[in-house]
Amino acid sequence: MSYQKNMSNNYPTKKLGEVCDFQNGLWTGKKPPFVTASVVRNTNFKNNDGTLNLGDVAEIEVEEKQLKNRLLEEGDLILERSGGGPTQPVGRVVYFDADGKFSFSNFTTRIRVRNSKELDSVYLWRCLNYLYLSGVTEKMQKQTTGIRNLNFSEYKELQIPLQPLAEQKKIVARLEGLLGKIKEAKQLRAEAGEAAQNLLPAELHRIFTQQHSNILQNVGMSDSRSKEKWEEKELGEVFVFHYGKGLPRPERSESGKYIVYGANGELGRSDRYLIDGEGIIVGRKGSAGEVTRATGRYWPTDVTYFITKDKKYDIGFAYYLFKFLNFPQYAVGVKPGINRKEIYGIKIPLPSVAEQKKIVARLDSLSEKIKNLREYQTQTRSDFIALEQSVLSKSFQHS
Known part of the structure; x- marks a missing residue:
């Protein structure tokens, strides 16, 4: 992989399997005693940004002895081993930093750094997330009965660049700042998209619920001399x-x-x-x-x-x-x-047909502007994804 070759020229690397421990997830228990556990599933992976959404965590009965070795700790990474979709490759990685007791499902694997003095868990998360977004891990998947599965043996062979720990933390801090700004921009784009969606309904409401005896000048489509009532x-x-x-x-x-x-x-x-x-x-x-x-x-x-x-x-x-x-x-x-x-x-x-035509001209113009704005929104969504990948690429290839 070109990414790993580039990194090996600058820093020593180790295989992922050499620096981390792995644990497969669990699901409904078969042998008592049972306990109720909060289990993180693939559906809790928020978009492709590597964060968790714990709003709908599954509460299931699991085997007590199975749960003991499958509790998540802050700094753990959760890897999606099975799942994906037609346009979403398997292999997403999320960072766990939530309060409370949580486990993880049988479609996922926990990744835990062995030596925190050698490898920063946030740095590793960003690195693995970059490999996913850049398409490296997509080549490691296979598909059976509609479900994508990750070739885990191959995944553990990934080479992880090991800069000094202080340098890893600098990279993380730089990424947090840059990606945080991109996240804010994406949020503004989403808010603008929602506002655009509401523009036409708001204007329709304004036009068709006129007050003051239905005089057209109140919606800005007749001059002040017009007294025609609807x-x-x-x-x-x-x-x-x-x-x-x-x-x-x-x-x-x-x-x-x-x-x-x-x-x-x-x-x-x-x-x-x-x-x-x-x-x-x-x-x-x-x-x-x-x-x-x-x-x-x-x-x-x-x-x-x-x-x-x-x-x-x-x-x-x-x-x-x-x-x-x-x-x-x-x-x-x-x-x-x-x-x-x-x-x-x-x-x-x-209103009269003449006034109807004025209204239609106004609303057609607004509809065209909304259409153009939505097209721009779609374009900027792709631009943000490319920008994130560029930031990650520069951090891990040229840091």
Whole structure:
């Protein structure tokens, strides 16, 4: 491995198996006496940052004699030996520093440093976490029946660079500072993402719950001279919810020209279409109440309602109004469904079509900005991962 070759040129190394002791985990006991134990599982591994989330630790009955040798101490590392997923290799490592008595599951292994005067446990944790994030340990896994397993014999052969202990602690301190700043930045990104998600609902609420006699100037979409008031109508006075129509599976094709809509959006494609023109699809059964905007030619299936263009309303305004009305709250039944007669009586605010178009222009612009922000959020997520790997790489390859 290139990483280990680079390190061996600067510092002496030892195999992981030479500097640490290992203990496999436990699970439900078979022979009494039993005791209740708090057991850390793979699900307690928080993301891929090497920390623990102890919010849902398993409480299970284990054999008392098995537990004695499997209690965690501060500074222990817990290695994921089995698990992983389609996009998550097995081999994550977490650092244990919690108060209280905890053990660890049979899908994990405890790693304990033998000599703390030779090897700092936090330094080792960062080192092993770097090897995981850089893909070194991914080559050591094998897969059986959908579960990834780590080749533990090979894992113990990993070469660990052994700088003087004081140097190890300097590396740890430097990493804690840099990774702490990255963590803060990631938290800010997450908060910004949550705020972006709430922007449209907040604006819909502001627009459709106007006060002061429903005067449009109160939401910033008419000048101060406008005194046009919004009408109050029942939903069924303005909109006609048509039933979608079933489309046999043989008539659907992945290469079809037109979109087939189900209750929760695009369901498939077909060379047949039922509607030609702008419309709104509303889930009738299953994902009842979900709202999708449709254009061109398409086929709304029999688990949907749909509306089409009408001189009473702008189709874009209908979309945003339906999103605001939160139709899913009206769904009932084991397989949730919405009866159009039940929602036709909902009171709705209705401005003129001209004003509707102004509202749609504003909300379309906001939606586009939110979309761009989400795309940027996705990009920065990848950037943060790369930055973490870069920081770790420089610490262990060029320290």
